[in-house]
Amino acid sequence: xxxxxxxxxxxxxxxxxxxxxxxxxxxxxxxxxxxxxxxxxxxxxxxxxxxxxxxxxxxxxxxxxxxxxxxxxxxxxxxxxxxxxxxxxxxxxxxxxxxxxxxxxxxxxxxxxxxxxxxxxxxxxxxxxxxxxxxxxxxxxxxxxxxxxxxxxxxxxxxxxxxxxxxxxxxxxxxxxxxxxxxxxxxxxxxxxxxxxxxxxxxxxxxxxxxxxxxxxxxxxxxxxxxxxxxxxxxxxxxxxxxxxxxxxxxxxxxxxxxxxxxxxxxxxxxxxxxxxxxxxxxxxxxxxxxx
Numbered sequence: 001x002x003x004x005x006x007x008x009x010x011x012x013x014x015x016x017x018x019x020x021x022x023x024x025x026x027x028x029x030x031x032x033x034x035x036x037x038x039x040x041x042x043x044x045x046x047x048x049x050x051x052x053x054x055x056x057x058x059x060x061x062x063x064x065x066x067x068x069x070x071x072x073x074x075x076x077x078x079x080x081x082x083x084x085x086x087x088x089x090x091x092x093x094x095x096x097x098x099x100x101x102x103x104x105x106x107x108x109x110x111x112x113x114x115x116x117x118x119x120x121x122x123x124x125x126x127x128x129x130x131x132x133x134x135x136x137x138x139x140x141x142x143x144x145x146x147x148x149x150x151x152x153x154x155x156x157x158x159x160x161x162x163x164x165x166x167x168x169x170x171x172x173x174x175x176x177x178x179x180x181x182x183x184x185x186x187x188x189x190x191x192x193x194x195x196x197x198x199x200x201x202x203x204x205x206x207x208x209x210x211x212x213x214x215x216x217x218x219x220x221x222x223x224x225x226x227x228x229x230x231x232x233x234x235x236x237x238x239x240x241x242x243x244x245x246x247x248x249x250x251x252x253x254x255x256x257x258x259x260x261x262x263x264x265x266x267x268x269x270x271x272x273x274x275x276x277x278x279x280x281x282x283x284x285x286x287x288x289x290x291x292x
Contacts, residue, residue: 009050012086012099016049019081021101025108028082031063031073036082038062039098040108049105050086053095184246203246210239 028036038059042051059070077083082104088096100108184199186192188206193199217231245251250258 008088009048009086009097009099012084012097013048013050015084016099016105017102019084019101021082021104022080023082025082025104025111031065031069032077034063035059035070035073036077036100036104037108039083040100040105040112043098043100043105044109044112049099049102051098053089053097055093055095188246200246203242207239207242210235210242 025033025036039051039054042054043049045052056067056070059074060067063070063073074083078085082101084099084101086097086099088094184193184196184203189199189202193202214232214235217228217235222228222231244261250261
């Protein structure tokens, strides 16, 4: 850097520090605001605050105006102590270096930082919103799939439940039909009948009939004790068959139920044997016990 060049830039720096601007940057408008903002960006690149070599053509492009308008606006900025002229070159390919007022430069720098902070925050918000939207868009198909899967699973469960319920109902109905398929022998009901009430009434009539025979056998008092026992026990067995077969539904129940009915007879046999073995005379006195 030549001594002359150094002196001009140094003089411009000294003027920028020693002269208070007549207006604030915020009060500038139009071409002057555009030119000041462009020169500020150039000065910000230099540690000393000196702009790059700027041509009139560059300023014309920035302000979107003619060269005379640019030159006139530069002169007005210099008159307002906002802009100071440093090193320059006249003629063809000419350029100029500028220095902004230190007060204006600091104000613009502070404003630029605030704008950058706002821009950073806006970018972060925009990025966050974009990420949220992307995440939502990514999750949306999964949510749809999950909802579809949940709906399918729910429909499967419902169908399974319905199928199971229908099967249970069918089994219950089948069991009901089997259990309540009361087919009675024709000789018991005095002919075929599909009415179970009528059949049970006739069975009750049979029981009354056999009971009357029991009473008559006791009243008759046959001379033979054995004959009385055969008649009474025989009628008792017949009545037991009627009651167990129809009133206790053993005729229509599974075979296992019928097998369990033999358990009481087993204990009855054990009881008689126990009495006969422990008290032999009790068997001889059986007629007295029975009232004969």
